[in-house]
Amino acid sequence: MTVTVTRKPGGVTQLFNTETGRVSYKCKADSAYMLIEAFGGIVKFNKKGAMATVTGHITSLDSCDVLKKGHPEYKDALSSIISSHKEFAKQVSEFYQNEINDLENKLSGL
Numbered sequence: 340m341t342v343t344v345t346r347k348p349g350g351v352t353q354l355f356n357t358e359t360g361r362v363s364y365k366c367k368a369d370s371a372y373m374l375i376e377a378f379g380g381i382v383k384f385n386k387k388g389a390m391a392t393v394t395g396h397i398t399s400l401d402s403c404d405v406l407k408k409g410h411p412e413y414k415d416a417l418s419s420i421i422s423s424h425k426e427f428a429k430q431v432s433e434f435y436q437n438e439i440n441d442l443e444n445k446l447s448g449l
């Protein structure tokens with residue numbers, strides 16, 4: 340079994356199993372937010388060790404909530420995601436600039 344591990348912005352680590360196609364996101368921070376399209380919104384990781392998993396069309400959450408547009412926390416969560424992407428981009432590379440722009444466009448559309 341081969342698992343590719345990728346550090347993501349905001350204290351989240353992505354684990355991708357190349358054999359099964361399963362993608363898991365594990366919170367390494369005390370809490371975090373991440374926009375994950377498979378969940379149809381922003382995943383709020385409520386504690387360290389919280390997990391969000393996607394296998395094909397099947398999704399599962401452990402100690403997480405999904406915030407959708409219209410949720411009272413959605414705008415603040417999206418702002419937090421933008422901030423964490425900006426900080427991460429400084430540390431890693433300019434690769435994330437496109438993601439930052441996309442998130443800012445989503446925020447401006449609210």
